[in-house]
Amino acid sequence: MKSVIPLMTTEVKTACSQCNLRELCLPFGLDPRDVDQLDELVGSRRKIKRQQHLYRSGEVFEAIYAIRAGSFKTDVILEDGRDQVTGFQMTGEVLGLDGISTEHHSCNAIALEDSEVCVIPFSRLEELSRQVESLQHQFHKIMSREIVRDHGVMMLLGSMRAEERLAAFLLNMSQRFTARGFSPSEFHLRMTRDEIGSYLGLKLETVSRAFSRFQEEGLVAVQQKHIRILDTPGLKRLLNHHVA
Amino acid sequence: MKSVIPLMTTEVKTACSQCNLRELCLPFGLDPRDVDQLDELVGSRRKIKRQQHLYRSGEVFEAIYAIRAGSFKTDVILEDGRDQVTGFQMTGEVLGLDGISTEHHSCNAIALEDSEVCVIPFSRLEELSRQVESLQHQFHKIMSREIVRDHGVMMLLGSMRAEERLAAFLLNMSQRFTARGFSPSEFHLRMTRDEIGSYLGLKLETVSRAFSRFQEEGLVAVQQKHIRILDTPGLKRLLNHHVA
DNA sequence: GAACGGTATTGATGTGGATCAAAGGGCTCC
DNA sequence: GGAGCCCTTTGATCCACATCAATACCGTTC
Numbered sequence: 001m002k003s004v005i006p007l008m009t010t011e012v013k014t015a016c017s018q019c020n021l022r023e024l025c026l027p028f029g030l031d032p033r034d035v036d037q038l039d040e041l042v043g044s045r046r047k048i049k050r051q052q053h054l055y056r057s058g059e060v061f062e063a064i065y066a067i068r069a070g071s072f073k074t075d076v077i078l079e080d081g082r083d084q085v086t087g088f089q090m091t092g093e094v095l096g097l098d099g100i101s102t103e104h105h106s107c108n109a110i111a112l113e114d115s116e117v118c119v120i121p122f123s124r125l126e127e128l129s130r131q132v133e134s135l136q137h138q139f140h141k142i143m144s145r146e147i148v149r150d151h152g153v154m155m156l157l158g159s160m161r162a163e164e165r166l167a168a169f170l171l172n173m174s175q176r177f178t179a180r181g182f183s184p185s186e187f188h189l190r191m192t193r194d195e196i197g198s199y200l201g202l203k204l205e206t207v208s209r210a211f212s213r214f215q216e217e218g219l220v221a222v223q224q225k226h227i228r229i230l231d232t233p234g235l236k237r238l239l240n241h242h243v244a
Numbered sequence: 245m246k247s248v249i250p251l252m253t254t255e256v257k258t259a260c261s262q263c264n265l266r267e268l269c270l271p272f273g274l275d276p277r278d279v280d281q282l283d284e285l286v287g288s289r290r291k292i293k294r295q296q297h298l299y300r301s302g303e304v305f306e307a308i309y310a311i312r313a314g315s316f317k318t319d320v321i322l323e324d325g326r327d328q329v330t331g332f333q334m335t336g337e338v339l340g341l342d343g344i345s346t347e348h349h350s351c352n353a354i355a356l357e358d359s360e361v362c363v364i365p366f367s368r369l370e371e372l373s374r375q376v377e378s379l380q381h382q383f384h385k386i387m388s389r390e391i392v393r394d395h396g397v398m399m400l401l402g403s404m405r406a407e408e409r410l411a412a413f414l415l416n417m418s419q420r421f422t423a424r425g426f427s428p429s430e431f432h433l434r435m436t437r438d439e440i441g442s443y444l445g446l447k448l449e450t451v452s453r454a455f456s457r458f459q460e461e462g463l464v465a466v467q468q469k470h471i472r473i474l475d476t477p478g479l480k481r482l483l484n485h486h487v488a
Numbered sequence: 489g490a491a492c493g494g495t496a497t498t499g500a501t502g503t504g505g506a507t508c509a510a511a512g513g514g515c516t517c518c
Numbered sequence: 519g520g521a522g523c524c525c526t527t528t529g530a531t532c533c534a535c536a537t538c539a540a541t542a543c544c545g546t547t548c
Contacts, residue, residue: 076399079484084399098395100388107395126381130374137370143387144344150394151342151351155320155328157401158445162505193526201402206505208527224514224526240323406535437496447536452497468496468544 014042014118024092024179025066026142030134037132041125042118054095054109054117061099063121067091070115071190074107075198085199088191090176094142112190157201165200166210167238170220174229185232189225258286258362268336268423269310270386274378281376285369286362298339298353298361305343307365311335314359315434318351319442329443332435334420338386356434401445409444410454411482414464418473433469
C-alpha cells in the first residue's frame with residue numbers, strides 16, 4: 001500500500017490509475033501497466049455548473065471528455081428552433097465523439113447538475129492509442145457502442161409507442177445506475193419531463209401521462225423526479241409483447 | 245514508379261491505391277505513399293446478391309466492409325418482429341462498425357441490389373492504423389461521421405413531420421449521388437416504399453402519399469423508384485421554414 | 489406474351505399523441 | 519425562510535398519421 005499522505009495541493013493529480021470510474025471509462029479492460037500510461041492522457045479537469053455548456057455546436061473540436069461526476073444531456077438544434085435531445089450521459093461515459101468527424105462539434109453538451117469532466121485532448125488520445133493497443137481497442141469499442149446505442153434510439157423513435165418508449169428509457173436508466181453501484185430500482189432523474197420527451201420524441205404531457213399510467217398499474221412509484229421501479233418484469237413485458 | 249504490367253490473373257488485385265472510390269472511402273485524405281500501405285489492408289472482395297445478407301445480427305464480428313459496388317440497408321429486428329431500417333449505404337461507405345463494441349454484429353446488412361464489398365479484417369485495420377497516423381485519423385472520422393448521421397436521423401424521427409422527413413431523405417440521397425458523380429436531380433432509388441418508411445418512422449402509405457403530394461406541388465417527378473427533383477430550394481424550404 | 493407476385497397508389501375511417509388550457513407543487517435563489 | 523418561477527399534472531379537444539381496404543402497376547419468369 002502506498003502512502004496516502006496528500007501533497008499540499010488543492011488540485012488533485014488527474015490520474016486514470018487512481019480513478020474509481022476506470023471500470024466504466026476509457027481505461028476499461030486495460031492492463032494495469034497500460035493504465036499507468038494513461039495518466040498522461042488527461043489534460044486537466046473542468047467543472048461545469050448545472051445548465052452550463054461543456055461545448056456548443058459549431059465550436060472547434062479539440063478534446064473529448066470523460067464524466068467524473070454529474071451528468072449531461074446532448075442536443076441538436078435546428079435553424080427554426082426545434083431541438084432534439086440525442087442522449088443523456090452519466091459518470092464514466094464519454095462526451096464529444098461527434099466532433100471528430102468535422103473537427104467541429106455538431107451538438108451541444110449541457111450539464112444536468114453541477115459536474116466535472118476529465119479533458120482528454122484528442123490528438124494526445126490518438127497518439128497514445130497508436131502506442132497502446134488495448135487503449136486503441138477500447139476507444140474503438142466506445143465509439144462503436146455509441147453507434148449501437150443510437151440504433152437503439154432509432155428503433156425506439158421509429159417503431160415504438162409512447163409507453164414502450166418510456167419503459168425502455170426507465171429500464172435503460174436502471175441498468176446504468178446499477179452499473180454504477182446504485183440501486184436498480186430507485187433513483188433520481190436529473191432531467192425534466194420536457195427533456196425526456198425530447199429524447200423520446202414525445203411531448204412532455206405525454207411523458208407525464210405515461211408516468212401516471214405506470215403508477216396506476218403499479219409498475220413504478222413516481223414522485224416528481226424520484227423514481228421507484230416496482231415491477232421490472234412488467235416493464236419488460238411492455239416492451240416485448242407488442243400487439244400489432 | 246512501379247511496374248504497371250498486370251500479372252495474368254483474372255482476380256484483380258484488391259488495391260485501394262487503384263480504386264476510383266478512394267476519395268469517398270477509407271483512404272480519403274491519405275498521402276499517396278500511405279495509400280500504398282493500405283493495399284495490404286483489404287483481405288478480399290465479396291459479392292452479395294440482391295436481398296442477401298452481408299452479415300446478420302448476432303454473428304461474430306471480424307471485419308468491416310467497404311462498398312465497392314451496389315448498395316445496402318442495415319436494420320435492427322426486435323424479438324416481437326418489429327424492425328427498423330437504421331440506414332442505407334452506397335459505394336465508398338463503410339459497413340459493420342456496429343460490431344466492434346461487442347465483437348458481434350448488432351444489426352443486419354442486406355444488399356439492395358447485386359453488390360460487391362471489400363473485406364477489411366478489423367484486427368489488420370487496427371494494426372495498420374497504429375502505424376499510419378492518417379489512416380487512424382480517417383477511420384476515427386468515419387466512425388464519428390456515423391454518430392453525427394445517427395443524430396440527424398434522431399432529429400428527423402423525433403421532431404419532424406412526415407413530409408419534412410421525406411424531403412430530408414430526398415435531399416440527402418441527392419447529395420450522396422452528387423458526391424459520386426451522378427446527377428443531383430435525377431436518380432433511381434434502390435429501396436421500396438416500405439423500407440423508406442421504416443427508415444423514416446412512417447408507414448409505406450404515408451411515404452407514398454407524401455411522394456404524390458410533392459408531385460402535385462411540382463417539387464419532384466416520381467415514377468415508381470425513379471425520382472427527378474424539380475425544385476430543390478422548395479424541398480429545403482419545407483425543412484427549414486417550420487411553422488409551429 | 490401471358491400470368492404472377494411483389495410493389496405502389498389512393499380512398500375511407502380510426503386513434504394515439506399533440507395541442508390548448510388551467511391549476512397545483514416544489515425547487516431555487518435570494 | 520419566503521417569493522417567485524419553473525416544472526408537473528390533468529382535462530378537453532384536435533389532427534396527422536395509422537390502419538383497413540381495394541385497385542393498379544410493373545418487372546420477372548416461364
